[in-house]
Amino acid sequence: xxxxxxxxxxxxxxxxxSSSHANYEKIFYDFKINSISGDMINLNDFKGKPVLVVNTAxxxxxxxxxxxxxxxxxxxxxxxxxxxGIPSNSFNQEKKDNSxxxxxxxxxFNINFPxxxxxxxxxxxxxxxxxxxxxxxxxxxxxxxxxxxxxINKEGKIEDTYASLTNPTSxxxxxxVESLLN
Numbered sequence: 001x002x003x004x005x006x007x008x009x010x011x012x013x014x015x016x017x018s019s020s021h022a023n024y025e026k027i028f029y030d031f032k033i034n035s036i037s038g039d040m041i042n043l044n045d046f047k048g049k050p051v052l053v054v055n056t057a058x059x060x061x062x063x064x065x066x067x068x069x070x071x072x073x074x075x076x077x078x079x080x081x082x083x084x085g086i087p088s089n090s091f092n093q094e095k096k097d098n099s100x101x102x103x104x105x106x107x108x109f110n111i112n113f114p115x116x117x118x119x120x121x122x123x124x125x126x127x128x129x130x131x132x133x134x135x136x137x138x139x140x141x142x143x144x145x146x147x148x149x150x151x152i153n154k155e156g157k158i159e160d161t162y163a164s165l166t167n168p169t170s171x172x173x174x175x176x177v178e179s180l181l182n
Contacts, residue, residue: 024136024156024157027156028051028129028132028157028158029043030043030156031128033086033116033129034117036087036098036101036117049081049154050151050159050181051081052069052072052081052082052083052168053129053151053152054069054147054148055143056085056086057094057146058094058095058105059094059095060091062146063146063147065167066085066109068167069083069168070083070113073112076181077113081177081180082113083113083114084114085105085113085114085116086116086119086121086127087115088118090126091145091146094118095118121142122143130142137150137158144163145163148161148162149168150162151177154180159176
């Protein structure tokens, strides 16, 4: 009897296995966020596309990853990948003004992927996207530092998260992005 129960549970888990970790009430595409220029970014415009969300900062040791984010964007944007930079001062390493961040990114890194306004990514003042990520994916979705990455799949759910040390053009991220695009 015990063996039948184990087999039954195993079969049940196999059939209901999912890459998402929760019953999402909302998906990523249900949110909006202000762009660095002050326009509204309706994330529903990205529906059906994977999105790499990265909280960024101008004065961080990982700021050079902007180059790799731009490279990833250029390599995969025509296949559907969205790279979304979310400048944040949650770790006290970002400029104080959106126009300064925009100029910094354009002049130093020639960024042309979407950037949001300076946004809190942790704590009580975190943007709803980050509260949603924590609720649905757990603590591993909370940025531990700047250039923390959250990969959203085509269904608008969190596929995976990556530490700041994981470069946007790492094999780990490239392989996952390519699997989502195919």
